[in-house]
Amino acid sequence: MIVDLTKMHTGESGVIEDIHGGHGVISRLQSMGIRPGKKMTKVSSHFWRGPQTIKIDKLRLAIGFGMAKKIFINVKR
Amino acid sequence: MKDICRILLMGNPNVGKSAIFSRLTGARIVISNYPGTTVEFTQGQIKIGSQRPMVIDVPGTYTLEPTCKAEEVAVQMLKTGDLVVNVVNATNLERNLYLTFQLLEKNIPVIVALNMWDETKHQGIHIDVKKLEEKLEVPVVPTCGLTGEGIKELVDRFPDVEPLKIKPSTDSEKWERIGDIVEEVQKLTHHHHTLLERLEELSIKPFTGIIIGIAIIYSSFWAIRFIGEGLITYMFEPLFEKGWLPLMNKLSAFLGEQNFLHTVLIGNLIESEINFGQSFGLLTTGLFVPIAMVLPYIFSFYLILGILEDFGYLPRLAVLVDNLMHHLGLHGFAIIPMMLGLGCNVPGALAIRILEGRREKFIAATLMAVAIPCMAQIAMIIGLVGQRGGKYLAIVFGTLFLLLIIKGLIFNKVLKGASPEILIEIPPYRLPQLMAVFKKLWMRLYGFLKEALPFVLLGILFVNILHTLKVIEFFSNIFAPVLSGLWGLPKEAISALIVGFLRKDIAVGMLGPLNLTTKQLVIGSTILAIYFPCIATFVVLIRELGIKDMCKSAIIMVVLAILVGVVLNLIL
Numbered sequence A: 001m002i003v004d005l006t007k008m009h010t011g012e013s014g015v016i017e018d019i020h021g022g023h024g025v026i027s028r029l030q031s032m033g034i035r036p037g038k039k040m041t042k043v044s045s046h047f048w049r050g051p052q053t054i055k056i057d058k059l060r061l062a063i064g065f066g067m068a069k070k071i072f073i074n075v076k077r
Numbered sequence B: 001m002k003d004i005c006r007i008l009l010m011g012n013p014n015v016g017k018s019a020i021f022s023r024l025t026g027a028r029i030v031i032s033n034y035p036g037t038t039v040e041f042t043q044g045q046i047k048i049g050s051q052r053p054m055v056i057d058v059p060g061t062y063t064l065e066p067t068c069k070a071e072e073v074a075v076q077m078l079k080t081g082d083l084v085v086n087v088v089n090a091t092n093l094e095r096n097l098y099l100t101f102q103l104l105e106k107n108i109p110v111i112v113a114l115n116m117w118d119e120t121k122h123q124g125i126h127i128d129v130k131k132l133e134e135k136l137e138v139p140v141v142p143t144c145g146l147t148g149e150g151i152k153e154l155v156d157r158f159p160d161v162e163p164l165k166i167k168p169s170t171d172s173e174k175w176e177r178i179g180d181i182v183e184e185v186q187k188l189t190h191h192h193h194t195l196l197e198r199l200e201e202l203s204i205k206p207f208t209g210i211i212i213g214i215a216i217i218y219s220s221f222w223a224i225r226f227i228g229e230g231l232i233t234y235m236f237e238p239l240f241e242k243g244w245l246p247l248m249n250k251l252s253a254f255l256g257e258q259n260f261l262h263t264v265l266i267g268n269l270i271e272s273e274i275n276f277g278q279s280f281g282l283l284t285t286g287l288f289v290p291i292a293m294v295l296p297y298i299f300s301f302y303l304i305l306g307i308l309e310d311f312g313y314l315p316r317l318a319v320l321v322d323n324l325m326h327h328l329g330l331h332g333f334a335i336i337p338m339m340l341g342l343g344c345n346v347p348g349a350l351a352i353r354i355l356e357g358r359r360e361k362f363i364a365a366t367l368m369a370v371a372i373p374c375m376a377q378i379a380m381i382i383g384l385v386g387q388r389g390g391k392y393l394a395i396v397f398g399t400l401f402l403l404l405i406i407k408g409l410i411f412n413k414v415l416k417g418a419s420p421e422i423l424i425e426i427p428p429y430r431l432p433q434l435m436a437v438f439k440k441l442w443m444r445l446y447g448f449l450k451e452a453l454p455f456v457l458l459g460i461l462f463v464n465i466l467h468t469l470k471v472i473e474f475f476s477n478i479f480a481p482v483l484s485g486l487w488g489l490p491k492e493a494i495s496a497l498i499v500g501f502l503r504k505d506i507a508v509g510m511l512g513p514l515n516l517t518t519k520q521l522v523i524g525s526t527i528l529a530i531y532f533p534c535i536a537t538f539v540v541l542i543r544e545l546g547i548k549d550m551c552k553s554a555i556i557m558v559v560l561a562i563l564v565g566v567v568l569n570l571i572l
């Protein structure tokens, strides 16, 4: 099942399926290691549409809510 | 080997470029555990045989397609180098190699420093360096920026570096190659989660994170106050009262009162005694204010900030406050320039570079200049206003805080555009190294003394001269309507406002001898914080914002100072 990052449960893992958005956003995310095909785990989600934190390999990243909405992940549910 | 003149240290943010730079050149530079510490390039020299090439510490960047000012600097620098030392975080090989490939495709000589080598061992990461070197076709040297391990080997291999002839490839081709390489050279073994790693998780989860955050902020403020107060009461005040005062008394008697030299060096006698807070001579107040009143707080602030920085707490704080900051037209990362600004607005203003857009920079700069007093000013306000009671301190700082919030809310509504989204890498917690913390602390204290002492002395000299020439009288009469009429201050307070352009600490100090009522003191110190940044900050802000935005920002500051003064005058 494919969900956006904000809809993932805390602690859930999945594989990044697709990233929507302009070239700028996509290439910035990818250069930081967030790109389709990578396995990731959601660590936490902050209140009131706050940032989402994730873990990819040993990397930890925080992503704003709006941007997280554009990242789609394939999760097993 | 062809002559190497300029060596660039490049790599992702927070991989240890500045640590390696400092190891290579011995130069002092700020090293902290968060991405975006270095926003400007710094250079230093090294010695290789008979050559003395320049080494340049470049701001960290994820890609050669820049997305903010700091990264732009990095990309521009690339054109000027003969050799790139690509610093790579060995615990994040895959992601770091993306920039490596972008660099290789520029066909300039590249050598890879595989930094954080010590951390791979704890994390169960095994990298076959020889094989990685074969795959990349450039020298790869494991290093540890903290201890300096591998740095000599790195320098020894500079002569081996040749530019590669690599054809440009698409991003997906790059990632595919990187994937293959990592697969082949890196083995992961299981490792147990450490206590620090547990804490890492807890401090970015919403509930536990907020509790930990409040605890850390609260105890930091408490520690800063405790250490600062302690140093003043038990060390610096006795030092001045017992050690320096007798000397000054002798000098005063020797010079004889009522002459220019006495006025300049010793200042006015208050009830026929020297008063370090109020005499305003170069050797009395001029030394007492920066050394005995301000320095202790600068020390305690930077000690605590340094520990938080090296531990890696700041990016987590950024995540926690992101939501709140959005209401002010900023995102969470803007908390970092604000925190630095609390120490001194100059590095704070520089750090605004890590923010993306013009709107954000403008908001952050104006909020900081108005509502974030620097530690030197805070120390003086605590010293002066604090004597009248803690309640009044709360009024000054409460007003500034309220101003920060209200102004942010208004900016966010009025200025076109929206605040960009936060997107940051959160580094692992690292236990602060005592040596590193004290090195950084010393660097900042030294910087303070170097900047503050001359400016404070200059300010006092300047005011004394202006007084003698009756210039201050002239200005105080012109501005009397605003000062007395609107703010209820005596017109002599103009000298504090004039000196405030130079330095805020001594400016607050100038309110001391005016015999102000508590209300006047509160209004005076609040206005001094708001009305304009000190000259050093102003210069940096012009450069960062451009002259046009800075003018707008300055107008806002003056208007706000007038308004806040009036309001306080009415309600207090």
Ligand SMILES: Nc1nc2c(ncn2[C@@H]2O[C@H](COP(=O)(O)OP(=O)(O)OP(=O)(O)O)[C@@H](O)[C@H]2O)c(=O)[nH]1
Residues within 6 Å of the ligand: B012, B013, B014, B015, B016, B017, B018, B019, B020, B030, B031, B032, B033, B034, B035, B036, B037, B038, B039, B059, B060, B061, B115, B116, B117, B118, B119, B143, B144, B145, B146, B147, B310, B430, B436
């Ligand atoms: N364990 C370990 N820590 C290191 C090493 N090198 C640097 N550090 C730490 O990593 C953090 C980042 O180091 P910096 O030198 O500031 O990194 P930078 O690459 O200059 O970062 P930016 O200026 O933000 O791009 C600091 O807390 C250093 O103490 C290393 O080899 N091992």
Ligand SMILES: [Mg+2]
Residues within 6 Å of the ligand: B017, B018, B019, B030, B031, B037, B038
């Ligand atoms: Mg740096």
